Amino acid sequence: MGLEQFLAGDKPALARAWFDLILGTYPPETSALLQKDKNQFANPVGYTLSQSLSGIIDEMLGGFDHEKVLPLVDQVVRVRAIQDFSPAQAVGFVFLLKKIVRNRAEEGIREKRVSPNEVLAFESKIDQLALMAFNVYTGCREKLYELRVNEVKNRTFRLLQRASLIAEIPEQDTQLKNGKDSIT
Amino acid sequence: MAKVPKPNELVFDYNPPQKWWMDTKPEFRPGTWCYPGKAKNAEVLGLPNPREWSPLDEDWKLPSNWKEIIFEGMRDCLNKYRSLRVFMDICVRCGACSDKCHFYIGSGDPKNMPVLRGELLRSVYRKDFTLAGKIMGRIAGARELNEEVVKEWFYYFFQCTECRRCSVFCPYGIDTAEITIMGRELLNLLGVNIDWVLGPAANCYLNGNHLGIQPHAFKDMIEFFVEEIEAVNGIRIEPTFNRKGAEVLFITPSGDVFADPGTYTLMGYLMLFHEIGLDYTWSTYASEGGNFGLFTNHDTMKKLNAKMYAEAERLGVKYIIGGECGHMWRVIQQYMDTMNGPADFLEVPRSPITGTVFDNAKSTKMIHIVEFTADLIRNGKLKLDPSRNDHLRVTYHDSCNPARAMGFFDEPRYVIKNVCNNFWDMPPNCIREQTFCCGSGSGLNTDEFMEMRMRGGLPRANAVKHVHDKHGVNMLSCICAIDRAVLPPLMDYWVPDVDVTGVHELVGNAIVMEGETERTTDLRGNPLEGMEDMSDEDL
Structure with a gap:
């Protein structure tokens, strides 16, 4: 019996345990809110977390298709990237899964249903997940700064243009494109 | 050579500290606060204490009698706006508003709960304007006004957009936007404002x-x-x-x-x-x-x-x-x-x-x-x-x-x-x-x-x-x-x-305008549906 099969016996509990550990990274009042309300609009962070974590667990125990995992990791990291977390805390939630898997696998190893090598192999998958999270996190932070830069650029440029304070080089018009006229 | 951290230095605590709200102070991280108001803009508007300052400085260059100014300002607002007195007294901290604020939902910072944002001001009100607060202090939810409190006000009253979603859910109809408005009014008495507003x-x-x-x-x-x-x-x-x-x-x-x-x-x-x-x-x-x-x-x-x-x-x-x-x-x-x-x-x-x-x-x-x-x-x-x-x-x-x-x-x-x-x-x-x-x-x-x-x-x-x-x-x-x-x-x-x-x-x-030519694009210059292939020559 493989580790994946062993863990798959109780997928929802696995996702729940991971969710609970992540809730612990928030202040107590907030973690209570995140698990209380099940409405996806009243509690978007809690909802997104629980949905994405279940999806990630499914993939970790199944095909581990990167195309499917990435959007799920994105949903979680996109939120944590703009919350009050250090970069390590923002992506560190991935490693919490190791803690859970080790705890659960212990019993399987003892009963010889799971080999330690399988645990190591599974942890490598978690490492891949962490690297994915790191990529997403970096992308989110870059996006944040890009938004700032764009905001400043748009503000000044459009203003100058509209106040006729700058003369922009126009796009080549149709005549020029057709070679009917030339710039001499 | 760069210092390589030891393994124990790499371990971070996943869990935030559990302290009472009065003992938790805001950390002025970039991205969570706005640049302070410039002196020239404050001068144009005739606002008090125009100066160059930064929230990152230890000393915010408040007027020497700043405490007196705040108390006088609060007294003035409480006398002028009956609504404020009601909002200060009536909240039973039921929490109906707590999870309705977009900043709280998005940030997870408990002090963005409208009830707690209100408490930032209410705690000072209790200490100096109510008998229970004067006698019982912290037990009655009252606290001393000090510079840390002013810094906390600045941080959180400029993390509220005065949108009033919370007030829709308050059984007493407390308008937290007006609490923020009053908070900003008091901060302005000390020259504490942001430049994106003052400018x-x-x-x-x-x-x-x-x-x-x-x-x-x-x-x-x-x-x-x-x-x-x-x-x-x-x-x-x-x-x-x-x-x-x-x-x-x-x-x-x-x-x-x-x-x-x-x-x-x-x-x-x-x-x-x-x-x-x-x-x-x-x-x-x-x-x-x-x-x-x-x-x-x-x-x-x-x-x-x-x-x-x-x-x-x-x-x-x-x-x-x-x-x-x-x-x-x-x-x-x-x-x-x-x-x-x-x-x-x-x-x-x-x-x-x-x-x-x-x-x-x-x-x-x-x-x-x-x-x-x-x-x-x-x-x-x-x-x-x-x-x-x-x-x-x-x-x-x-x-x-x-x-x-x-x-x-x-x-x-x-x-x-x-x-x-x-x-x-x-x-x-x-x-x-x-x-x-x-x-x-x-x-x-x-x-x-x-x-x-x-x-x-x-x-x-x-x-x-x-x-x-x-x-x-x-x-x-x-x-x-x-x-x-x-x-x-x-x-x-x-x-x-x-x-x-x-x-x-x-x-x-x-809108179909009298005498207009056939439109091929919307106002942004994007082609209308069915007009995607039309170029200038086709017209």
Whole structure:
């Protein structure tokens, strides 16, 4: 019996345990809110977390298709990237899964249903997940700064243009494109 | 050689410290606070303690008698505004508001719960203005006022957009926005403010609009749009400026004049007024609908509001039509009448096209362009071709102030449904009176605050993502200039395939104008549905 099969016996509990550990990274009042309300609009962070974590667990125990995992990791990291977390805390939630898997696998190893090598192999998958999270996190932070830069650029440029304070080089018009006229 | 951290130094604590709220202090991380107000802007507005300072400094250079100033200010506000005293006394900390704030939902910081934001002020009130607080101190939820408290006020009162979603859920009707407003009023007594509020307020006071655009440049900018419209449908519009004797004065936020995509909304206004032949004028002096005085103090708000009415009186117009703005309408609807009103020198607005009398604006004499347009459509006075918006799949963000301060829910939807064929509302707990804020209102729409803006806008973006995934929505409409400026970056971060528009841009696309040439593009130059392959040569 493989580790994946062993863990798959109780997928929802696995996702729940991971969710609970992540809730612990928030202040107590907030973690209570995140698990209380099940409405996806009243509690978007809690909802997104629980949905994405279940999806990630499914993939970790199944095909581990990167195309499917990435959007799920994105949903979680996109939120944590703009919350009050250090970069390590923002992506560190991935490693919490190791803690859970080790705890659960212990019993399987003892009963010889799971080999330690399988645990190591599974942890490598978690490492891949962490690297994915790191990529997403970096992308989110870059996006944040890009938004700032764009905001400043748009503000000044459009203003100058509209106040006729700058003369922009126009796009080549149709005549020029057709070679009917030339710039001499 | 770089210092390599030891393994134990790499371990971080996953769990936040568990301390009582009074013992938890804010950390001024970049992205969570706005740059402080500049001395020159404070001087223009006659605000106290103008100086250069930074929230990162230990010493905020407060006046030496700052405590006395705060207590005196609180006493003054409590005597003047009965609502504040009620809000201070009546809260039973039931928590109904706690999870309704977009900043709390997005940030997870408990002090963004409206109840706790209120406690920041209430704790000081209890200590010095109630007997129980004086005697029992902390047990009664009271605390000493010290500089740390002032810093905390600055941090959290400038992390509230005064959107009032929380007040919808408060069983006592406590308006936390007004608590924030009072908090900012008190901070201003010490010269503690942000420049994104002070700068626009000072510019508006001196030049008539937030950016300090001078009259000739303002006129040039509007004329720029006249050319843009002509390029779309061949119609030449001739707006007038500062024209005495016009029937209507039109005032819109200056954001519509200089910032995309608000500019397309402004083109919509121009087209509509031209088509119905409205006798109206722009003013290059009252060239701002927004009022950042609301985010400063009552005195500045009153001054900036008075300017619009002074201009209406000078020009001798009958009434004012206001553009698609957010907080302008809170000021007009809730404060204008007792600040500067009633505007008896103006007439009760009456549409010259339909004859409808807007009794709802009997005292302020100022009507919203969306209600004006809705009335035109209702009376069949506009020829519309909604198929020109067929390339758009639209949803509507109820801008907080028109929604919760005016109860303005149906008019915008009525207009949108008449000018668009594809419209989907977001789920019920995210719209109308429960609408989620854009996360950048009340003067917080500055770039250094981007991280916090993304937190605050999370619940709104989450609902947009839902209609985007379910119905393919690609356009988020709204009726607020701040929304139009801040929702594009919000969408870019959370739902990149959705763009932002004002309602009158959609009207501008759909309106069939007398004598116009065939349109191949919308106001942004994007091809209309079925016109994707048309190039200039085909015309």
